Amino acid sequence: MSLKSIAAKIFANYIKHQTNRWAAQPVVTQQKVFQQLLKQAKDTKFGRDHYFSKINSFKDFAQQVPVRDYEDLKPYINRVVEGEESILWPGKPLYFAKTSGTTSGAKYIPLTKESMPTHINGARNAILNYISATGKTDFVDGKMIFLQGSPKLTSKNGIQLGRLSGIVAHFVPSYLQKNRLPSLETNCIEDWEDKVEAIIEETLPENMTVISGIPSWVQMYFERIYQKAGKKVGEIFPNFNLFIYGGVNFEPYRAKFENLIGRKVDSIELFPASEGFFAYQDQQDQKGMLLRLDAGIFYEFIKADEFFNENPKRLTIGEVEKDVNYVMIISTNAGLWAYNLGDTVMFTSLKPYRLIVSGRIKHFTSAFGEHVIAKEVEAAMGEATKKFKFQVAEFTVAPQIDPEEGLPYHEWFIEFEKEPNSLEELSLFLDKSLQAQNSYYKDLIIGKILKPLKITSVQKNSFQEYMKSIGKLGGQNKIPRLANDRKIVTALEKLQK
Structure with missing residues (x-):
């Protein structure tokens, strides 16, 4: 020593x-x-x-x-x-x-x-x-x-x-x-x-x-x-x-x-x-x-x-x-x-x-009164990665208030390092985990105000490209896990080829 x-x-x-x-x-x-x-x-x-x-x-x-x-x-x-x-x-x-x-x-x-x-x-x-x-x-x-x-x-x-x-x-x-x-x-x-x-x-x-x-x-x-x-x-x-x-x-x-x-x-x-x-x-x-x-x-x-x-x-x-x-x-x-x-x-x-x-306190999703917070989505994702053995580079969640058809929902934009075998199984698991943690969200699903969440897979480095586009690549900057609008995810959508 x-x-x-x-x-x-x-x-x-x-x-x-x-x-x-x-x-x-x-x-x-x-x-x-x-x-x-x-x-x-x-x-x-x-x-x-x-x-x-x-x-x-x-x-x-x-x-x-x-x-x-x-x-x-x-x-x-x-x-x-x-x-x-x-x-x-x-x-x-x-x-x-x-x-x-x-x-x-x-x-x-x-x-x-x-x-x-x-x-x-x-x-x-x-x-x-x-x-x-x-x-x-x-x-x-x-x-x-x-x-x-x-x-x-x-x-x-x-x-x-x-x-x-x-x-x-x-x-x-x-x-x-x-x-x-x-x-x-x-x-x-x-x-x-x-x-x-x-x-x-x-x-x-x-x-x-x-x-x-x-x-x-x-x-x-x-x-x-x-x-x-x-x-x-x-x-x-x-x-x-x-x-x-x-x-x-x-x-x-x-x-x-x-x-x-x-x-x-x-x-x-x-x-x-x-x-x-x-x-x-x-x-x-x-x-x-x-x-x-x-x-x-x-x-x-x-x-x-x-x-x-x-x-x-x-x-x-x-x-x-x-x-x-x-x-x-x-x-x-x-x-x-x-x-x-x-x-x-x-x-x-x-x-x-x-x-x-x-x-x-300003980063949450509550477009429908559910007030979902970062801890809840991160806990759901953590449970899911252990169960389905996949890897995530980055993700964020936003409400889809006005879908082309059907009920509104939460949309999870995920950049995978290693995808799970089934995105459908993953989305159901994440949704159930979120319901178990947040009674308001569960009530909205049961009451058919919302339908279960949807996963949108984004291309590799999409989040880095987004941060670069707004001049916040690196240092102490970080992606918000949640938003009450679609500003971030709209920018991510534009980066998809």
Whole structure:
């Protein structure tokens, strides 16, 4: 065992001990975060506008500070972007993480000197908890790669801005610099396809032990390696045994990954966003990710089926239940207050608090009142791939409201890597699985409001071509699993020859 491996194990046990301490007292931990956030921001423009100095409880906070999304908070954020100080958080932010919003155009999410370390420590602690839980440390001596956005930064009113993954690339600790790939030059390549080819050239001769990124884009990297070398990824990288991912559910990709690699590898799921690093998988044998309650973020939760009510009840961590779909609301040490992240979550454990990302509050199919969410379609697909032994590259679901004949239905657009023997059997299985999970959908099928779902098979690389056509190929971009309209699938239809 190398010195680096020994040091990693000692540090991992220390971090695990710290984690256990705050996880054992979740309500107290969150209350401390809540009070500290209010204290630090009481003299900001937002704090004065919302009377932070007079807030003594969460009830006071909920009365004074309404839930807002980015568009609602934009008047304050615009002033920060223009260079004003102490608007949402004391002083100026260190960076803006620039993201592409669907309704607001470009979004500028502030990253402060207080919030930036929580992003870095979140990724670090995820790996250290893995070491503590498994005892595995050999990977620390190999090469590690994260398929990410360009680290090139620009400046806006004296504040640097870029993609979050590109900003984080500047904070890789010194003890990992020699292990890190790709090179800065390769990482700065803007064209995603050119970048993947350059990454392959750099990584093929190396001892790769950790590979991380959004599954769909890592899959593209693996496929190109196989095409180039004619070997499974696991043969080329015999010591590759840890895959780290976030952003989407891995299960629909798992079978394809194991085929491309040639064996199973351990994985760690992360829940990062520009707005904060919220959770990570802390145990290999437990479902869900540990919610980071001590990381400068105060959490609220609103039941998803009540979210669009006039005055939905806002819950704190001590009030949530397992297996309920919640919209997650955050207040952070980057100056986001009662901010609707847009993600929906479900708790899989309350001791400690572990959760899964169940979807997006705006990404659902409910053209007929069924409110089908991403977790349900992904669970159905996961069950189906195991039963029928097929592989999926990508898929999305949209309603067909006005078919040429017969009843309306859900249409599943699927890009297969390996097709099942019968699409008809598959569609029936998926439909029954969806009915079992969603009583509203079942009632619509039984009541003959909808007919069972239909599968449309699309050509290989259709989803990549679609993402390329809208300028979102690669990086941290991902396909929505569900939509309430047919914009995406109409574009996919046009790509079919």
